[in-house]
Amino acid sequence: EIVMTQSPATLSVSPGETATLSCRASQSVSSNLAWYQQKPGQAPRLLIYTASTRATDTPARFSGSGSGTEFSLTISSLQSEDFAVYYCQQYNNWPPLTFGGGTKVEIK
Amino acid sequence: EVQLVESGGGLVQPGGSLRLSCVASGFTFSSYEMNWVRQAPGKGLEWLSYISSSVIARYYADSVKGRFTISRDDAKNSLYLQMNSLRAEDTAVYYCARSMIRGVERFDIWGQGTMVTVSS
Numbered sequence: 022e023i024v025m026t027q028s029p030a031t032l033s034v035s036p037g038e039t040a041t042l043s044c045r046a047s048q049s050v051s052s053n054l055a056w057y058q059q060k061p062g063q064a065p066r067l068l069i070y071t072a073s074t075r076a077t078d079t080p081a082r083f084s085g086s087g088s089g090t091e092f093s094l095t096i097s098s099l100q101s102e103d104f105a106v107y108y109c110q111q112y113n114n115w116p117p118l119t120f121g122g123g124t125k126v127e128i129k
Numbered sequence: 130e131v132q133l134v135e136s137g138g139g140l141v142q143p144g145g146s147l148r149l150s151c152v153a154s155g156f157t158f159s160s161y162e163m164n165w166v167r168q169a170p171g172k173g174l175e176w177l178s179y180i181s182s183s184v185i186a187r188y189y190a191d192s193v194k195g196r197f198t199i200s201r202d203d204a205k206n207s208l209y210l211q212m213n214s215l216r217a218e219d220t221a222v223y224y225c226a227r228s229m230i231r232g233v234e235r236f237d238i239w240g241q242g243t244m245v246t247v248s249s
Contacts, residue, residue: 055235057174064224064239065166065174076237108174114233116166116188118176 023047023111027121033129036099044092044109044123052088053113059123060105068107069094097124104128131155131238133225138243145215145247151208151225151240159203162228164236165210167221167245175221178210179234193219202212215247 024047034040044054052072057065067076069085072092082097096103109121136234137149151163165177177195178199179188198211208225226236 051241053233057236059174064241065236066239067229067235067237068230070235110174110176110235116176116179117190118179118234120174120176123173 022117023050023114023119025061025109025119025121026113027107027109027124029124031125031127033127034099035129036101038099038129040096040103040126042094042096042098042107042126044087044094044121046090046092046111048114049089050111050113053111054085054087054092055110055112056083056085056094057069057108057110058103058105065108099126101128133227133238133240135223135225135240138245138249139160139225140246141215142249143216143247146211146213147215147245149210149212149223149225149243149245151210153206153208153227156227156238158201158206160191160231162231162234163199163201164226164228164234165197165208165221166198166226166236166239168224168242169218169221172221177223179228180208182231212215212245215245217247219245220247221245 054072056069059065073085077085106123155233180199196214200209222243223244227238229237
């Protein structure tokens with residue numbers, strides 16, 4: 022099973038600043054990595070897939086990078102609606118499909 | 130509108146059973162692979178099960194293998210999760226999720242979730 026580790030667990034950022042979230046895989050997942058955003062009481066929403074491709078309706082301030090075992094999600098110029106929990110997920114080697122533990126982006 | 134709507138959650142005693150349903154609309158359900166994902170209160174996401182189009186393949190997480198069964202009825206645009214021998218640790222919100230592309234299991238459409246509580 023591929024273990025996905027996200028860091029930090031919580032990131033405190035002021036509106037307008039940039040947030041960088043990390044996701045590490047226990048073995049290579051190539052570029053088969055997705056990022057999801059989840060707001061309280063809502064289902065997750067696909068933001069990024071194939072490590073760096075923005076999903077439909079994902080704003081350009083969200084960008085993904087990385088391959089192999091190291092990935093990052095960068096949110097530029099944070100807006101109020103961006104404060105949420107973010108999960109990475111690998112789909113390279115499954116079953117099982119595995120998610121990271123999540124990073125909560127909170128208002129500083 | 131492309132949509133998934135879950136139902137069937139509720140309170141069940143340990144050892145009991147529950148059947149979740151997920152009804153799809155706005156897309157050709159039979160062409161898509163489908164999954165169940167759950168989220169325990171205050172915790173992260175856990176993938177549970179996958180079913181291919183035409184029911185060629187089904188996969189399960191170890192945590193539910195032998196207790197949960199995924200199925201689908203394409204005529205009813207519906208996905209199901211039969212859950213038996215439920216435990217307290219199965220308490221969670223259960224989501225159905227559509228795979229974006231066949232064979233590439235990233236989830237582009239999610240239902241709103243249905244809450245399952247296992248407690249005496």
